[in-house]
Amino acid sequence: MIIAKNLVKKYKEFAAVDGISFEVAPGESFGLLGPNGAGKSTTMRMVGAVSTRTSGDLSILGLDPNAYGPEIRSRLGVVPQSDNLDTELRVRENLLVYGRYFGLPRKQVAERADELLAFAQLEDKAKSKVDALSGGMKRRLTIARALINDPKILLLDEPTTGLDPQARHILWDRLFRLKEQGTTLLLTTHYMDEAEQLCDRLVVVDKGAIMAEGSPAELISKHSSREVLEVRFGSDRNAQVAEQIAGFGDRIEVLPDRILVYSSNGEREMERMTQAGLHPITSLVRRSSLEDVFLRLTGRTLIE
Amino acid sequence: MTDSDTSVAASVTAARPMRALYAGNARSVMQRGWRATRSSNWMIVVSGFFEPIFYLLSMGLGLGALIGTITTETGEEVPYAAFIAPALLAVSAMNGAIYDSTWNVFFKMQFAKLYEGMLSTSLGPLDVALGEISLALLRGAIYATGFMLVMQALGLNLSWWALLALPAVLLIAFGFASVGMAITSYMKTFQQMDWINLFLLPMFLFSATFYPLSVYPQGIQYVIQALPLWHGVELVRGLTTGLVGPGMLWHVLYYVVMILVGLVFTTRRLRVLFLD
Numbered sequence: 037m038i039i040a041k042n043l044v045k046k047y048k049e050f051a052a053v054d055g056i057s058f059e060v061a062p063g064e065s066f067g068l069l070g071p072n073g074a075g076k077s078t079t080m081r082m083v084g085a086v087s088t089r090t091s092g093d094l095s096i097l098g099l100d101p102n103a104y105g106p107e108i109r110s111r112l113g114v115v116p117q118s119d120n121l122d123t124e125l126r127v128r129e130n131l132l133v134y135g136r137y138f139g140l141p142r143k144q145v146a147e148r149a150d151e152l153l154a155f156a157q158l159e160d161k162a163k164s165k166v167d168a169l170s171g172g173m174k175r176r177l178t179i180a181r182a183l184i185n186d187p188k189i190l191l192l193d194e195p196t197t198g199l200d201p202q203a204r205h206i207l208w209d210r211l212f213r214l215k216e217q218g219t220t221l222l223l224t225t226h227y228m229d230e231a232e233q234l235c236d237r238l239v240v241v242d243k244g245a246i247m248a249e250g251s252p253a254e255l256i257s258k259h260s261s262r263e264v265l266e267v268r269f270g271s272d273r274n275a276q277v278a279e280q281i282a283g284f285g286d287r288i289e290v291l292p293d294r295i296l297v298y299s300s301n302g303e304r305e306m307e308r309m310t311q312a313g314l315h316p317i318t319s320l321v322r323r324s325s326l327e328d329v330f331l332r333l334t335g336r337t338l339i340e
Numbered sequence: 341m342t343d344s345d346t347s348v349a350a351s352v353t354a355a356r357p358m359r360a361l362y363a364g365n366a367r368s369v370m371q372r373g374w375r376a377t378r379s380s381n382w383m384i385v386v387s388g389f390f391e392p393i394f395y396l397l398s399m400g401l402g403l404g405a406l407i408g409t410i411t412t413e414t415g416e417e418v419p420y421a422a423f424i425a426p427a428l429l430a431v432s433a434m435n436g437a438i439y440d441s442t443w444n445v446f447f448k449m450q451f452a453k454l455y456e457g458m459l460s461t462s463l464g465p466l467d468v469a470l471g472e473i474s475l476a477l478l479r480g481a482i483y484a485t486g487f488m489l490v491m492q493a494l495g496l497n498l499s500w501w502a503l504l505a506l507p508a509v510l511l512i513a514f515g516f517a518s519v520g521m522a523i524t525s526y527m528k529t530f531q532q533m534d535w536i537n538l539f540l541l542p543m544f545l546f547s548a549t550f551y552p553l554s555v556y557p558q559g560i561q562y563v564i565q566a567l568p569l570w571h572g573v574e575l576v577r578g579l580t581t582g583l584v585g586p587g588m589l590w591h592v593l594y595y596v597v598m599i600l601v602g603l604v605f606t607t608r609r610l611r612v613l614f615l616d
Contacts, residue, residue, distance in 0.1 A: 137462070
């Protein structure tokens with residue numbers, strides 16, 4: 037569905053995307069994971085055929101976006117990072133008008149709009165003003181709008197950023213349904229849990245380049261240990277304690293507020309620490325996550 | 341790839357070279373504007389209609405009673421109200437077109453991100469430009485028709501040529517809408533938008549709107565004649581007073597050039613902004 041090879045986008049001298057390659061298969065849910073400014077949105081704009089690449093190859097649905105922009109756009113659904121719903125129109129009108137932009141027949145658009153309102157759980161808001169909707173509802177409406185042309189691929193740029201946990205879960209549920217129906221999803225996120233929930237496969241992106249690629253489980257097993265022990269000794273003591281426990285676990289990562297000990301068995305590391313006479317203020321053993329993968333690969337946390 | 345993919349590729353090779361700019365669907369952009377007007381801002385539209393009528397009543401009838409008749413460029417005597425009414429008609433076309441193509445467009449570009457949404461569909465920048473401008477035109481046409489009816493009721497249309505004033509007004513509105521949208525697409529802040537008003541008000545007052553151009557010294561006359569509104573005023577005035585001459589074709593040409601230049605710049609700019 038999507039083939040990108042050595043994709044580069046430069047703004048003057050600055051390379052926002054610096055040689056990214058990936059492929060997305062039909063029905064797959066593919067993620068671009070990385071911090072703000074990693075080049076995720078720029079990549080999405082190139083895939084969405086609204087930004088031309090500086091160099092490299094890109095094929096969307098078998099077509100080159102440089103030559104077939106309108107054809108590609110007519111078969112994509114786009115959910116941009118910030119909502120750009122039409123606030124001068126009512127909820128249902130947003131869907132109707134958007135469908136007409138694709139040149140779809142009025143009757144078909146009206147039927148589809150009603151289906152999508154049901155899908156987005158916004159039936160009783162059909163006549164509401166857009167500004168009266170909550171953040172989660174606006175997002176759902178944006179997703180419904182992106183589906184009006186029955187797209188082959190749905191592009192989602194940080195779909196749940198800024199939403200409260202409940203709204204995020206409703207949204208994930210909707211996206212999961214789309215996935216089950218066979219829609220190909222390409223999404224960006226800087227949330228680990230989101231990537232783990234929604235992506236079959238993902239690339240970790242930093243500073244315009246790909247750091248790693250694989251399924252969430254593969255990435256975790258390859259770049260991190262099974263468990264992580266998080267201990268806090270207070271911000272002034274962390275660095276000092278870290279020297280004492282050097283050699284614990286497979287690897288140790290010192291952050292300003294805590295120390296992470298990577299190990300196949302977190303409890304065992306905790307026991308060793310107690311035996312060494314170290315008593316952290318708080319301690320926690322958890323499963324390793326994509327956050328740890330990112331930290332390992334870049335030396336930085338995702339949300340700083 | 342699937343069959344449908346190859347068929348798209350095949351149909352495209354035979355397609356128009358303009359397809360990246362224009363999908364032939366400006367209509368959907370117009371329909372969107374019509375819906376938006378109907379559901380949220382029709383009051384502004386109504387108020388824009390009455391402004392030139394109030395001018396006509398106060399200045400045409402009020403001042404007209406003191407002034408009586410006025411001598412035009414070609415030497416004919418015309419009642420004062422009949423002299424300024426066509427100018428106000430041209431001005432109302434300009435105002436309607438400018439409002440829709442500047443403030444409205446500015447808001448949609450900078451805040452509502454409306455065009456970003458439109459251009460991520462199969463619409464091209466020329467669809468958006470033409471759709472928005474056509475809507476401004478439609479509004480200009482409604483204002484103009486209403487104003488012409490008021491003129492007719494007051495006996496200010498002195499000739500059958502006045503019927504041609506309607507298309508002339510549309511041409512004027514098209515010119516201003518096209519250039520207005522082009523200029524707006526380069527604006528980034530509210531302060532810059534105010535410059536447009538700073539330019540429009542003096543142009544409204546001095547473009548031979550309320551008195552003949554001949555009151556000015558020669559040098560200033562040239563300046564006024566270079567500005568778009570003067571051409572509009574003269575064109576409409578010639579038609580409603582029936583003082584028609586071949587020189588009026590220059591006014592038409594002036595607006596045709598404005599329309600083309602505006603469209604080229606708007607399309608180019610939208611492409612740079614949203615399809616970089």
